Amino acid sequence: MYKKKKGFISLFLNNIFFDQPKNQKELLMLIKKSKKNKFINSNTYNIIKGAINIEKQKVKDIMIPRTKIITLKINDSLNVCLKKITNSSHSRFPVINYNNNYISGFLMAKDLLKYINNSKKKFSLKKILRPPVIVPESQSLNRILKEFRLKRNHLAIVVDEFGVITGLITIEDVLEIILKKINKKKLFKKNDS
Known part of the structure; x- marks a missing residue:
């Protein structure tokens, strides 16, 4: 039986709705895991990380x-x-x-x-x-x-x-x-x- 590889969006949504990150650190880990598994490239990872981290800066x-x-x-x-x-x-x-x-x-x-x-x-x-x-x-x-x-x-x-x-x-x-x-x-x- 052929098993279809899940894309980043479906994995991301699955993790958000079923295994929700509890904080920003867990969210960043999820995104880092997605980069490691090549669901997203390093530029996408850095943009998401930068967008998340701007709320800490004044x-x-x-x-x-x-x-x-x-x-x-x-x-x-x-x-x-x-x-x-x-x-x-x-x-x-x-x-x-x-x-x-x-x-x-x-x-x-x-x-x-x-x-x-x-x-x-x-x-x-x-x-x-x-x-x-x-x-x-x-x-x-x-x-x-x-x-x-x-x-x-x-x-x-x-x-x-x-x-x-x-x-x-x-x-x-x-x-x-x-x-x-x-x-x-x-x-x-x-x-x-």
């Missing part, structure tokens, strides 16, 4: 510190904005007020395109800002990732318990934590299962 663990944030000022001219954008190669910028302690909003570099080579349009940084997103540094990475996805934001200003700006976090920073152990050469290989 925003403050991976944020870009305030001293390294490239900002624009609310009264910057179009030329100053363009120079900072081209020098940094970033596409999104926090815009600070006059005293450097308050975020007025975020500028998307693409929002400046309508002002380039159009001397008739009066430039006002205030008018094209997007609302600021503020998160506490104690927030877990899985929660911030969910907020980024639901609200379609890509970056947020990080504040401490007193409301003082301590840094900035981007969706790319969080995804990098999840994907950090992926062998990129294997990821794009055609026959890798």
